Amino acid sequence: MVVSSCSFTWISPCLSHKIKNLLHSNDLPRNTATSYSKNIFCAMDATSSEESHCQRRPLLLGIGALTVNLQPTTSLFAQEIPNKYRAFVDYTDGYSYIYPSDWKEFDFRAHDSAFKDVLLQLQNVRVRFIPTEKKDIRDLGPVEEVIPYLVKHRFAAPNQRPTIYDMQERSVDGKHYYTVEYVLASQNYSSASFATIAIGNGRYYTLIVGAVERRWKRVRDKLKVVADSFKLLDI
Template identity: 30%
Template sequence: MASLPNLHCASAGKLVRTARPFAPARPAARTAAVACKTSASPTAAEAGRRQALQLATAAAAAVLFPGSAHAAKVNKEYTPVKDAQDGYSFVYLFGWQEVAVKGQDVVYKDVIEPLESVSVSITKTDKENVSEFGPAPEVAYTLADRVLTPPSQEVKVLEVKETVRDGRDYIEFEFAAKAGNYIRHALAVVTVGNGNFYTLVTGANERRWDKIRPRLEEIAKSFTVVDRFAAT
């Protein structure tokens, strides 16, 4: 099994970002630009790489989505979703339609702009916390590069951060994937709970990113995973 690519993190607290995720003049290269807040020792990093690869294998049939105690503005722009059986909730944009996608627990998308969508996937895991899969930047890159996009697409991870919502740890990241004739810009949120690894992904065509980004951020922030059964 191939090892994870080396990730060079920016200085603490600084975001690695360009005006556009892919500059036309630059040669296509499968690289990641990642902002991180902490650095691991060589031993911890190596263990993290192994854990992240396990994550990629476990999630190979999956894709997508986040968790959050943030209450998105549930108004005429958003429709709430609550799955009590699987223990998660989020909101999606009003007017998006539910579609069936193999390997996904649920998917909603715009019928006119098909790249504008949100999806949630659930994969069984024996881990109890998302941090057990390794350093957040490596987990994000593994998912973006090997799980959430086809192998033929060039991927760049633009931002990675770790958050805590209602006592649960989440990894949130932003990435872009370049296909032959379009770029999809996306936000993803992952967490662990109820014996599952949850992934939420929401995104859009790069040409509409600046316009729709605030709405997609609300979707990502709204994602929340809760314990399905209270302790007895």
């Protein structure tokens, strides 16, 4: 499915109002591209819930990628990790994904985990989550209604022009995931990304993996593997 940046207008007023009520500003903070030094693990203006999470996050940094070796491996991690990828498994926060084996962990503001290319720092993956009373991503609406709203109003900054190239829905072990491929263009800079969103464990999870747009054709397939690997774990 290909959707241009003009296609946001076909969301019905009723559905748009519904999504706004479900995804108010406190529930879906905008994506940010600010990274901090290795000694800073959370933003200074974090909310109380973010602070409590950040206090224990340093214990996960550096060992998260090894968790798969410390816990009973699932069939996914025993059999399905592609060559030149590694698995990140967070049994405490209930999610997992794979990332290129030559990437390194880094601190990305307000995110729970993040990895980046050693040489190309704008080529990275990061995951964040927030509390929600919803049980499943489908509770927000169908993928063709929810994704355009999110890309335009949550992922894009005011000075960025969003364009959606593809939207997909998948189901794994009874859990549902929405994935979108999109570009955010501004006057001086354009980025391309995949975002995978899911709801489980009383949390709304967002994984974003991307790169500068000029490199997208070369790295797209590599990064799509990361986006498609995101899975929720029961906690």
